[in-house]
Amino acid sequence: MTDDLSDLARSVIDATKYMALGTADEAGHPWVSPVWFATVDRRDFHWVSGHETRHSRNLEARQEIALAIYDPSAAGAVYISGTAKELTGAELDEGIEIFGRLSRTNAGRDWKLADVQPPSEHRLYRATADEYYVLIRGADTERGRGVDHRERVEL
């Protein structure tokens, strides 16, 4: 049963290209931005953003993040909590290899180290998931409780 839900979580992540990235600033004001993500292990989620955008500035102040991954009909949804940061040094080398490869394959756009370092405005970011949950609809014939709820899964 839990394995089924883990599979469900994997299939939602694999089928979806954008995630809703939730951040908060120093004072705790929330912010949500959709970002195109690249992951090979469903644990590390990479994206590229301008370093001046609000979510990038929020991450400088607070590394805690939340993610929601769902399709337009929200037939399946995955909730994730974790931490995120801008990558530098060896982590950047490793991250851009993954992001560049998936972007070439899935989006036809190449990203190289020079594209995510000064003088470029773009930087590479990585969220690392700590906890995963899947949405169980209230009307789910097996697990529904009348009202939507989440169940924790391990990936």
Next chain:
Amino acid sequence: MTEELSDHARSVIDANRYMALGTVDEAGKPWVSPVWFATEDYRSFHWVSSPDAKHSRNLAAHPEVAIAIYDSSVPVGGAQAVYMKGTASELTGAELEAGLEIYDRVSRKDIGRGFGLEDVQGAALFRLYRATVSEHWVLIAGRDPERGSGVDRSEQVTL
């Protein structure tokens, strides 16, 4: 030009049925939940949730919200998004009646399911919530031929 962007924001909101609702807990830790929303004016966004859901509990502690509305199925580079901030709370009393009228109307029209007061009060599993948006922005893609700056950014619009 600004009017064009406002129209664009309205069309993104009209084309999507779910919004990513961003809340924070007492310690300021973020949380994001997709919720089905009903709006008739692009400023008041209604949804029903369990009062025990994490985002509902977060709102009880901290009414500030952020919202993103986007289509996660579009090809990369074609992303369209609206960003909003405002405050949200569970509705009660006269606000609940007014809000439920809107939610019920949109829900009937879009998914054929009606909601009455008995569904969002007392022993019911649901409550009705409303976010009141104070600011809207639209995504300007870095590669936008007209307005792009090379890097994705947002521009504020009035709705």
